[in-house]
Amino acid sequence: MKKVILKGFIIVPTADLSAVKKALISHKELTRNEPGCLMFNVTPSEINFNRFDVYEEFINKTAFEQHQARVKSSAWAKATANVQRHYEIFE
Numbered sequence: 001m002k003k004v005i006l007k008g009f010i011i012v013p014t015a016d017l018s019a020v021k022k023a024l025i026s027h028k029e030l031t032r033n034e035p036g037c038l039m040f041n042v043t044p045s046e047i048n049f050n051r052f053d054v055y056e057e058f059i060n061k062t063a064f065e066q067h068q069a070r071v072k073s074s075a076w077a078k079a080t081a082n083v084q085r086h087y088e089i090f091e
Contacts, residue, residue: 001060003038008087009045009053016082017050023079024052027071031056034070036063054087061091 012020024042031040038057045051058064071077 001062002091004056004058004061004064005090006056006064006087007054007090008085009051010042010080010086011048011084012050012052012080013082014050016079019079020052020083023076027074027076030070030074031067034063034067036060037067064089 028040028042031037036059038059039055040057041053041055043053043055045053056064056067058067
């Protein structure tokens with residue numbers, strides 16, 4: 001099976017920045033420990049404090065879909081409910 005890569009960025013409303021930054025700590029750890037996660041980076045932009053660049057790699061589509069399913073009911077999902085997501089997914 002082919003590797004799945006997600007890359008792009010999120011824009012976080014200023015009012016949600018604190019909650020997103022706090023939730024991101026656990027979200028990174030949980031995701032990096034998921035079976036099939038090869039790489040997971042969410043990096044604050046040096047230019048725009050509301051932007052976070054996102055890069056994810058999973059070994060296959062199944063691992064990626066399992067990650068997406070876990071995230072839907074996570075603290076990260078709640079903290080990022082108001083963010084704008086701009087992603088591309090490559091399989």
